[in-house]
Amino acid sequence: MNLIIDAGNTNVKLAIFKKSEIIHLETVVVDLFVEAVKKIFKEFPKIEFSIVSSVGSLSKEQMKVVAVFCDLHELSNTSKVPFKNSYASPQTLGVDRLALTTAAYYFNPHQNNLIIDAGSCVTYDMLNDFDEYLGGAISPGVQMRYKAMHEQTAKLPLLEKKELLDYIGNTTENCLHSGVVNGITLEIDGVIDLYKARFENLTVILTGGDTLFLSKRLKNTIFADSKFLLKGLNYLLEYNKH
Numbered sequence: 001m002n003l004i005i006d007a008g009n010t011n012v013k014l015a016i017f018k019k020s021e022i023i024h025l026e027t028v029v030v031d032l033f034v035e036a037v038k039k040i041f042k043e044f045p046k047i048e049f050s051i052v053s054s055v056g057s058l059s060k061e062q063m064k065v066v067a068v069f070c071d072l073h074e075l076s077n078t079s080k081v082p083f084k085n086s087y088a089s090p091q092t093l094g095v096d097r098l099a100l101t102t103a104a105y106y107f108n109p110h111q112n113n114l115i116i117d118a119g120s121c122v123t124y125d126m127l128n129d130f131d132e133y134l135g136g137a138i139s140p141g142v143q144m145r146y147k148a149m150h151e152q153t154a155k156l157p158l159l160e161k162k163e164l165l166d167y168i169g170n171t172t173e174n175c176l177h178s179g180v181v182n183g184i185t186l187e188i189d190g191v192i193d194l195y196k197a198r199f200e201n202l203t204v205i206l207t208g209g210d211t212l213f214l215s216k217r218l219k220n221t222i223f224a225d226s227k228f229l230l231k232g233l234n235y236l237l238e239y240n241k242h
Contacts, residue, residue, distance in 0.1 A: 001047040003040065003070065004233045007054035008098075009120070012036075015227075016044055017234045024226065030057050034065050041069045047182055051075055051237040053095050053229075073240050075233070076100070080240050082106075084132045094123075096229060097136075101127050102239070103232030104205060110200040116188060116210035116222075117229070120144060127200065139187065142210050145180045161213060185217045192220045 001023075006013040012033050016024040024044065028036040039045060052058065052067050053075045066072050073079070083105050087093050094138065096117070104113040104127050114136075115125045124136035140148065142161050150158035159176055167182050169175030196202050206215055207228035209212045215224040225231075 001049075002234055002237050003023075003047045003050035003066070004043075004230050004237070005050060005052040005054075005058075005066070006229060006233060007033075007052065007058045009055060009057055012058070012142070013230065014040060015230045015234075016040070016047065020231075020234070022230065025227075033058065033062050037065055037069075049073070049241065051233050051239055051240075053099060053233055055094075055096075055115075069237060073237055075236060079236060081133075081236070082131075082239055083127060084130070086132050087135050097123055097125050099232035099236055100207065101125050101133050101232070102235045103228045104203075105131060106235050107205070107228075107231075108203050110203045113205060113230070114195050114199075114202055115194065115205045115207070116191075118142070118184075118188075118206065118207075118210040122184065122188065122208075124195075125179050126195065126199075135152055137191065141208075142180060145184065146176065149176060149179075161210075181217070185214060187222050188214065189219050192218075192222075196220075 002017045004015040004017060009025050011029055013027050014036060015022050047070050049071050051073045052063055057103060075092050077093060081098055081102060100115045100117055105113050110129055112129050113127045117123045120140050120141045122139045126134040126136050130135060146159050147154060149156050157187055159173060162177055164177055164181050167178050169178040204222040206222045206224045207226055211224050211226045
């Protein structure tokens with residue numbers, strides 16, 4: 001069994017894989033990480049290996065707790081990957097993007113893949129049919145757009161995302177919703193169109209926290225999988241065992 005740890009800024013996802021199947025998944029706040037890890041190893045004592053992908057929210061002391069129970073691999077830019085990395089500054093490439101590209105490599109091998117992760121930011125990552133990672137783009141995510149308009153203006157309210165009744169907003173709140181939701185949807189569709197014009201038989205994979213909210217709005221055909229990052233981390237753990 002493998003324990004996969006995906007640590008964001010405030011929450012940590014903990015997934016247990018038995019081969020390629022997720023048999024347990026939970027999300028905890030960073031402050032409760034150690035308590036959650038101890039509970040997991042008590043319930044699943046057969047876990048032998050673990051991988052941690054962290055944006056910096058987990059301390060070294062917290063990660064050492066995992067190492068007490070099993071072999072731990074801390075994902076970094078020096079970790080082995082199954083594809084050719086042609087990024088010009090690999091030392092600055094986010095480890096989450098490495099994991100997403102790895103998931104695409106195994107999900108749809110030797111094909112053109114565009115992976116879109118709609119989370120705090122929207123990231124675009126391109127893996128071509130020569131198994132070469134080319135790079136992509138980063139833009140603000142849904143909630144970041146709402147937050148930016150609220151914090152960088154005097155009077156605009158902070159809103160939560162919601163379904164649109166019409167793209168023409170008839171109140172300030174509806175205008176904000178239209179700007180964010182339509183803006184990000186049109187952006188993603190536009191980016192997909194750009195990549196399709198350049199890469200034949202492109203497979204588009206959408207993942208991240210806003211997958212369900214955005215997938216039904218896109219005009220392009222996509223493969224949606226909210227657990228794609230976790231699967232990529234599990235693949236990387238297996239790949240780095242050797």
